[in-house]
Amino acid sequence: MRDTNVVGRPSGQRSLERPFRRIICEFVAVLLWPFECVAIVFFPLLPFAAAGIAEFERARARECGQSIPRIRPNGAPWMSWAAVRVRSSPLWSQDVPLTLASAVVGLASSTTFAVALIASVVLIATPVLVSRGTGAVFGPVEVSDAPGAVSVVLICTVVLLLMGTSAVWLSLLRDAIVRAVSRPATSQLVSELRDVRSNRAEIVSAFELERQRIEQDLHDGVQQDLLALSMSLGLLDYRLGPTSGEHDLVLRARRQVETSLQSLREIVHGVHPKELSDLGLNAAITGLCERSAVAVEIDIDGKTDEICSTTASALYFAASEALSNVARHAGTGRAYLRLRRLNGRLSLLVSDNGRGTAHIDTKKRTGLAGLRHRMQSVNGDLHIHSDPHKGTRIEATAPAVLSTSTGEPSRYVSHEREA
Amino acid sequence: MRIVIAEDAALIRAGLSEILTSAGHEVTGEVCDATELENVLRELAETSSLPDLVVSDVRMPPRNADDGLEAAVRLREKHPDLPIVLLSAYIGGPYLRRLVQNEASQGGIGYLLKERVSHVREFLQSLDVVASGGFVIDPEVLHAAMHNERDEYPGGHLTEKERQVIEFMSRGLSNTQISDQLSISAQGTSKHIASIFQKMGLHADEDNRRVRAILRWLRT
Structure with missing residues (x-):
């Protein structure tokens, strides 16, 4: 997809392809030139005029084939946009220099067109005057016969061509000026990148907190209620006794509640597993392996209790998806999971000796593709190596960001590994 | 209580x-x-x-x-x-x-x-x-909790049936209940239990063999 914010020449020689269009654009620019001069002379007007004139120059450049982004949003009213633009710093770094340069080029353009105008007049008038017999006078030179007229016409034609070429070159010069002015400074790009990164981190963290809140609400509210309901039904069954006629009905009711509880538990688990916030990453992943349909050889080393919850939950879901993948596709009942914390990075490896059919299909939002995005959102990554003979390896890595640095309360409990 | x-x-x-x-x-x-x-x-x-x-x-x-x-x-x-x-x-x-x-x-x-x-x-x-x-x-x-190779003891591997018996024992079932679950006779259950004790090295004179057997199984 072409990035419309890239400033520059489109590939190929398109800039010279539209000479007539350029000449017309130059003409329009010349019409605007007096206003530019007025704005410069009456310099209080300059900032406001500069916003509009710079926008015109950009539009002109776009007409001539340059890819210059428009600054004024489509449909925004001129006056209010200009009022905002005037207060922004790019006005002084971009718009005003552009206006000044435009005025200078405009001087040259005006001269060019003036000469062209004179040449056109002479070109037309001379043959007419000569054919009428009056003759034309250009200072000391008098032209009154046909060969003279022809030479004048030829000279004028040459002059017009030269002026045309001039106009095109001036137009190219304007292009170059607009491009130079529109290139953002590296420091600006760096600061924008920093902003984008920190915004993304905030969004991901807010999302994570929201998920935890949902899980908390579901657990404290609905799950509690359903469990109490289930217990009441169980007590009812107990009091009625196994021989009562209502026994089956009550059991069926209780079973329905248990099914709901189970579904709710699974949803909550997919949203944010409770073990993760209560027990920490190590214990949660151990629990995951124990519950897995596949026999998992676990190799966990390093304290992960202080890891911030966004990173921890990304790794947890990576492990979960990886193990599901083994169960679904590998055709083998055994897997190996390794979790390490080394040099400020967390690394998770899930491997099996199965059929090796795992791959990330980025077109569909399959579990693994979504996982890679999730890992990347915590500044980590996910890689898959799959081989029909050697099985599959899924590796997820992420920087070990500590939870205290994002201001979350650390609710993890440190567990020693059993001897 | x-x-x-x-x-x-x-x-x-x-x-x-x-x-x-x-x-x-x-x-x-x-x-x-x-x-x-x-x-x-x-x-x-x-x-x-x-x-x-x-x-x-x-x-x-x-x-x-x-x-x-x-x-x-x-x-x-x-x-x-x-x-x-x-x-x-x-x-x-x-x-x-x-x-x-x-x-x-x-x-x-x-x-x-x-x-x-x-x-x-x-x-x-x-x-x-x-x-x-x-x-x-x-x-x-x-x-x-019980995944890999939990059945290996000094006396040898537990058989499938023995594994099931000790699992039921850990769940608090009595011998009668275990027999029902596995559809075997009471003697069959006792024989399995005796075999489990032997493989785990629990002698007849030790107290609370049942409890110890379960503990040993859970701890591996």
């Missing part, structure tokens, strides 16, 4: 209390966090009126992590004979092993998933088993 309940969710606590009183037990105390649990038990110990059983949630304030479990472990250190049943909201993690690891050879431990409580008859039976020194481990927790 005199029972102390520790559970932070009010609805669940009330439900538990109701179930226990329906069965004729006396609810000696109801607490809603781990610290209070230990305080209450201390007071009862001072007046020599320890309860017959403690039923506690694993996850409770103050930390909302595994406070109930930690409290249980500490209580067992002070009062090794105190039967405790833990109720857990989820399966995994090192909970079960920690609880079992810290034991010498005592029984009287129960570990159930919270939703089992609504199966009132079985729940009450589990309480009885634990109160009299046995083990009751929730089958789902068992399956999760």
Whole structure:
């Protein structure tokens, strides 16, 4: 997809392809030139005029084939946009220099067109005057016969061509000026990148907190209620006794509640597993392996209790998806999971000796593709190596960001590994 | 029985209390966090009126992590004979092993998933088993905790049937119930159990072979 914010020449020689269009654009620019001069002379007007004139120059450049982004949003009213633009710093770094340069080029353009105008007049008038017999006078030179007229016409034609070429070159010069002015400074790009990164981190963290809140609400509210309901039904069954006629009905009711509880538990688990916030990453992943349909050889080393919850939950879901993948596709009942914390990075490896059919299909939002995005959102990554003979390896890595640095309360409990 | 309940969710606590009183037990105390649990038990110990059983949630304030479990472990250190049943909201993690690891050879431990409580008859039976020194481990927790190669002992591997027998034993089933479950005769069950004891190296003159066998199996 072409990035419309890239400033520059489109590939190929398109800039010279539209000479007539350029000449017309130059003409329009010349019409605007007096206003530019007025704005410069009456310099209080300059900032406001500069916003509009710079926008015109950009539009002109776009007409001539340059890819210059428009600054004024489509449909925004001129006056209010200009009022905002005037207060922004790019006005002084971009718009005003552009206006000044435009005025200078405009001087040259005006001269060019003036000469062209004179040449056109002479070109037309001379043959007419000569054919009428009056003759034309250009200072000391008098032209009154046909060969003279022809030479004048030829000279004028040459002059017009030269002026045309001039106009095109001036137009190219304007292009170059607009491009130079529109290139953002590296420091600006760096600061924008920093902003984008920190915004993304905030969004991901807010999302994570929201998920935890949902899980908390579901657990404290609905799950509690359903469990109490289930217990009441169980007590009812107990009091009625196994021989009562209502026994089956009550059991069926209780079973329905248990099914709901189970579904709710699974949803909550997919949203944010409770073990993760209560027990920490190590214990949660151990629990995951124990519950897995596949026999998992676990190799966990390093304290992960202080890891911030966004990173921890990304790794947890990576492990979960990886193990599901083994169960679904590998055709083998055994897997190996390794979790390490080394040099400020967390690394998770899930491997099996199965059929090796795992791959990330980025077109569909399959579990693994979504996982890679999730890992990347915590500044980590996910890689898959799959081989029909050697099985599959899924590796997820992420920087070990500590939870205290994002201001979350650390609710993890440190567990020693059993001897 | 005199029972102390520790559970932070009010609805669940009330439900538990109701179930226990329906069965004729006396609810000696109801607490809603781990610290209070230990305080209450201390007071009862001072007046020599320890309860017959403690039923506690694993996850409770103050930390909302595994406070109930930690409290249980500490209580067992002070009062090794105190039967405790833990109720857990989820399966995994090192909970079960920690609880079992810290034991010498005592029984009287129960570990159930919270939703089992609504199966009132079985729940009450589990309480009885634990109160009299046995083990009751929730089958789902068992399956999760028992994965690779748990059957290797000095005397050799446990057979499939023997594995099933000891699993049922850990769930608190009596020999009769085990025979029913496996559709074998009472002698068949006894033979399997004897074989299990032999493979684990538990001699006939040792006390509490059943409890020790279960512990040994859970600990591997």
